[in-house]
Structure formats: C-alpha cells, structure tokens
Amino acid sequence: MTKNGTCGAVHKAKVGFAALLATLLAGAHAVPSSAAEPPVSNAATLTGYWLSQDHDGVFKIDRCGQNLCGHLVGLRYDGTDVPRGHDGKSECNLLMLTDFRPMGESNAGRWAGHILDPDTGHLYDSQIWLAQPDVLKLRGYIGLPIFGETQTWTRYNGPAMGPVCKIPDSVK
Secondary structure (H helix, E strand, C coil), X not given: CEXXXXXXXXXXXXXXXXXXXXXXXXXXXXXCCCCCCCCCCCHHXXXXXXXXXXXXXXXXXXXECCEXXXXXXXXXXXXXXXXXXXXXXXCCCEEEEEEEXXXXXXXXXXXXXXXXXXXXXXXXXXXXXXXXXXEEEEEEECCCCCCEEEEEEEECCCCCCCHHHECCCCCC
C-alpha cells in the first residue's frame, strides 16, 4: 500500500494483503480452492521463507510450539524508514501468521489460524496449504472461507534481506 507523508511515498509490503482485506470487507464471494489442488502440507513442507503473491513481502513460517506461525521478515519500501503498523511499531519481524493448526482428516494438509492486518490490528481467519511443492496457498476470510480470497505465495530462495528487513532490489 502506498502512503504519502512528509517522508514521501512508502511502498509497504502489504499491498497484496491490503487488497485481500478490501475484498473481504466488501463481502466478496470467492469459491474455495478446487479439488484439483490436493493439499500436501505438513509442518516440514510449510516451514521456510515465502514470497508474497505481489513479491512485496517475505514471510518466515516456522514452528511455534505445536503450531505454525509466520513473521514478516522482508518488505519492499522506498527510503530508509521501515514501515510501521497502526500501533506505530516497526513491521520488521512482525508476527502476522499465528496459531496455525492442522485442520483434521476432512481437510488433510490444510492448517487453520489467523492473519494480522498491521494497519488496523485486526485478526482474520486464515488457512494455508501447499497446492504443489514450493507453492503455498493462503486464504484469508471473515467467518466462512467462502467469504474470502486466496493468494499464491512461492518459496523464497533469493538473497538475504537487507538491513531493517528491506527486500533486495534484485528480487522482482
């Protein structure tokens, strides 16, 4: 999302996430992912670094006790000021994916948890799974999965993040 202020435009890593939330809040009726995408996810296949759909954020998904969680470890932004959430805290290493647990036999391979919108502080229901190796699907929604949108993230194997979580310019 682009914000204008006295420091100029700051391009935040949540562009895709902001669009997802706007769609959710507008009451979009997207159909859940098809059976053509059999989930093959277990904790080991989901852990690691993931590049967001719009290539403007990198998340590190890892074990948090028995569950999975994810931190925002890379952001695409202009200048030197790290983007900040609604609470004024830095988004660098922000915990955004929380409490992801396996969903059970009928949804084998899917994990349910929550995703944080750092601009508002709101938590939304979410599911993650692998559609194929190195392709993660994240569905954020309000109440029921049918009232949501799915994003496609890809495994990130690029260069290390720059200082203060800045995604290197070479990552497109």
